[in-house]
Amino acid sequence: MGTGGRPHSHTLPVVETFHSLQGEGIHAGRSAFFIRLGGCGVGCSWCDTKQSWPAHVHPQCPVEELAQQAEQAVQAGAAFVVITGGEPLEHNLDPLCEALAGAGVPLHLETSGVGALSGAFRWITLSPKPHKAPAPAVLAACHELKVVVHAASDLGFAEAMAAAAQARAPGTPAPELLLQPGWDCAAGQELVVDFVRAHPKWRLSLQSHKWLGVR
Ligand code: SF4
Numbered sequence: 413m414g415t416g417g418r419p420h421s422h423t424l425p426v427v428e429t430f431h432s433l434q435g436e437g438i439h440a441g442r443s444a445f446f447i448r449l450g451g452c453g454v455g456c457s458w459c460d461t462k463q464s465w466p467a468h469v470h471p472q473c474p475v476e477e478l479a480q481q482a483e484q485a486v487q488a489g490a491a492f493v494v495i496t497g498g499e500p501l502e503h504n505l506d507p508l509c510e511a512l513a514g515a516g517v518p519l520h521l522e523t524s525g526v527g528a529l530s531g532a533f534r535w536i537t538l539s540p541k542p543h544k545a546p547a548p549a550v551l552a553a554c555h556e557l558k559v560v561v562h563a564a565s566d567l568g569f570a571e572a573m574a575a576a577a578q579a580r581a582p583g584t585p586a587p588e589l590l591l592q593p594g595w596d597c598a599a600g601q602e603l604v605v606d607f608v609r610a611h612p613k614w615r616l617s618l619q620s621h622k623w624l625g626v627r
Contacts, residue, residue, distance in 0.1 A: 421474035421475065421476055422474070422475050422507035422508070422511075423472035423473055423474050423475070424449055424472065424473060424475065424478070424503055424508060425449060425450035425451060425467040425468070425470040425471070425472055425473075426447065426448070426449060426450065426470055426471060426472075426473040426478070427448040427449065427450045427461070427463065427464045427470050427497075427498065428446075428448045429445070429446060429447050429448070429478065429481050430445075430446050430627050431443070431444070431445045431446075431485040431488060431489075431490050432444065432446065432621065432626055432627045433620075433621065433626065434492075434494065435619050435620045435621030435622065435624075435626075436537075436558065436592065436617050436618070436619055436620070436621075437537050437556055437558055437590060437617055438555075438556050438588050438590070439492070439520070439535070440617070440618075440620055441620065442491050442492070443489045443490050443491050444490055444491060444492050444493065444494050444520070445481070445482050445485035445486065445490040445492075445493045445494070446493075446494045446496060446627075447478055447481075447482070447493065447494070447495050447496070447508075448461070448464060448496050448497060448498060449464075449467075449495065449496070449497045449498045449500045449502075449503060450464050450465075450466065450467040450468075450469070450470035450497070450498050451464070451465070451466075451467030451497065451498050451499060451502040451503065452464055452465050452497055452498040452499040452502065452524075453465070453499070453502070453526075454499055454524050454526055454541055454543075454544050455543075455544075456524075456541055456543075458560070458562065458594055458595070460595060461497070461498065464497055464498035465498070467498075467502070475507050475508045475510075475511040475512075476511055478508065478511065478512070479511040479512050479514055479515060482512055482515040482517075483514065483515045486515050486516065486517050490517065491517060491518075492517050492518040492519070492520055492534070492535070493512055493515060493517060493518075493519050493520065494520045494521075494522060495508065495519065495520070495521050495522070495531070495533075496521075496522040497522070497523075499523065499524055499526060499527060500521060500522070500523055501521075501523050501524075501525070501526065501527030501528065501529065501530065501550070502527055503530075504530045505521070505530045505531030506530050506531055506532075508531065509531035509532045509533070518533075518534035518535060519531070519532070519533050519534055519535075520533060520534065520535040520536070520537065521533045521535070521536045521537065522537045522539065523536065523537070523538060523539070523550060524538075524539055524540060524541050524544065524546065525538045525539075525540050525545075525546025525547055525550035525551065525554070526541075526544050526545075526546060526547065527547065528547065528549070529547065529549045529550050529553060535555050535556065536550070536553055536554045536555050536556070537554065537555070537556045537558055538550055538551065538554035538556065538557050538558070538577070538587070539558045539559065539560065539592075540557070540559065540569075540573050542565070542566065542569045546573075548576075551573070551576050551577045552577070552579075552580045552581070552584075554577060554587050555585075555587055555588065556587055556588045556590060557570075557573055557574060557577050557587045557588070557589050557590065558590040558591075558592055558617055559573060559590070559591055559592070560592050560593075560594055560600075561591050561592065561593055561594065561597075561600045561603050561604050561607075562593075562594040562597050562599065562600045563599065563600070563603070564603060566600075566603075567591070567603060567607055570589075570591060570614075574587075574589050574613075588615070589613055589614045589615065590614065590615055590616070590617040591604045591607060591608060591614050591615075591616060591617065592604070592616075592617040592618070592619065593618075595619055595622060604616055
């Protein structure tokens, strides 16, 4: 900090922010403010946010500015804030979560689980990828396990992830279990419908925002 200056703000690469409805998972259909951070090295072939992969092409935004945007969204009706990406855990999320605490709403994280867990979240959605194993700490902390299904092998992976996620400290609730067909993937849709019908601990997740044509 220079003489008479303000402390340097913590910044993060931001792809976009927007206020919409959560499209996926247990909280689908609820008003939410989204912060999409840049940076992801996981490399899923079906990724629908490939523009988020290189962090350096996205502007660095001070966490205080993101918190201001979140507070305005909450005044406009957002019930919670979602930190998504990209892979948000490529960054230390502690400063962002501290800044967002003033918004007074729950903070949700959407992650593939690759990277060290940081920040403080009311809800963690873990969407693990078969080609990059999630960190055990994220598996143990997630509230929702959401596996994308393109092929039958993804169902076996989902069961293995569920077993791993349920091995957690006594008294810690088990995560909700969701299967989400890959977008525009007829085989995935059929597999998920058949599997959920036969395995009631799982439930279907749809990308409802895409069906509706909203963000
Ligand atoms: S982890 Fe998410 S953002 Fe990264 S490549 Fe996979 S789907 Fe895309």
